[in-house]
């Protein structure tokens with residue numbers, strides 16, 4: 001800016017309104033009878049694509065911040081505010097479906113066949129968001145993978161294949177979580193302490209069930225004890241690196257054991273000042289995942305309402321496909337699953353003084 005006097009700007013030129021407002025070309029008009037509702041259909045999709053662009057813009061900057069060997073506390077503040085913005089945008093994305101639904105199924109039928117085989121499958125920006133979040137082609141179920149690349153033109157396919165070569169936020173999050181210190185200090189091994197607490201809690205629960213034998217029918221007691229064994233196994237699957245790695249191989253977990261354990265540590269000690277932002281970050285990632293999942297279910301319902309059980313213009317089974325995609329295409333499930341391993345605050349292992357100190361900010365009066 002320095003040295004250069006800004007030139008006067010005209011609103012319409014700056015926003016390129018001629019291009020933007022001239023970019024709605026209903027297909028029905030080409031075929032002789034313009035359908036009133038087709039303009040709404042086009043505008044709603046275009047507005048979505050603009051918001052997708054903004055999400056990619058913000059998400060890209062978050063990925064850039066994480067794509068380093070260390071992330072400053074102040075940068076984490078930027079990450080949090082950008083992710084919070086994405087969540088606000090997701091709110092608009094969800095509400096926009098209400099506008100789309102003011103078009104009735106019969107209105108849609110007047111021009112729908114003219115659009116085949118164009119489909120939301122070909123929204124390269126939607127795919128880019130999914131990939132940047134961490135939903136790579138390899139993480140998709142087979143049928144979904146076929147749609148994923150099969151419906152795109154050469155340019156979009158190549159572009160997305162390149163996006164896939166960049167590290168995703170999930171991969172960078174894993175590296176960042178692996179770097180979280182605090183759990184191993186000198187003679188202190190947090191996870192040994194945690195395991196001891198969990199074992200004690202389980203033993204106690206087992207005693208309670210057994211002591212209840214007078215009032216509990218045998219069948220129920222057996223079922224409760226079997227449940228307890230399975231809870232112990234679940235904890236063990238997290239604390240044993242072999243079991244955890246096996247779950248990764250089976251596609252049941254995505255993050256490495258170290259990253260997962262450190263994420264759990266953040267959730268357990270989120271009240272410690274230094275963990276406030278990391279805790280917020282994990283919450284926001286879950287919110288974003290939840291936001292897209294909610295949108296997917298809502299979009300599936302809209303497709304059901306507008307198409308019934310007809311197939312989609314992209315050739316999928318329609319709303320059934322969309323429902324399945326909503327179930328499967330979640331990214332940060334490992335963070336959601338951590339709630340399984342939370343324990344009451346009162347049972348948290350006491351941290352050694354040197355760890356406690358590192359988790360706190362100290363404001364000294366003597367700044368010299």
Ligand code: HEM
Nearest residue numbers: 045048119120121123126303306312313314315316318325
């Ligand atoms: C009349 C309204 C709509 C109907 C009936 C509809 C229906 C469908 C159907 C059936 C599919 C599955 C693919 C196929 O076979 O075509 C699909 C996919 C998709 N649609 Fe829509 N859609 C509508 C509006 C929208 C809007 C406004 C957006 C916003 C961008 C959108 C975004 C998508 C995306 C991203 C996919 C791919 C989803 C995935 O594979 O996970 N759709 N849509």
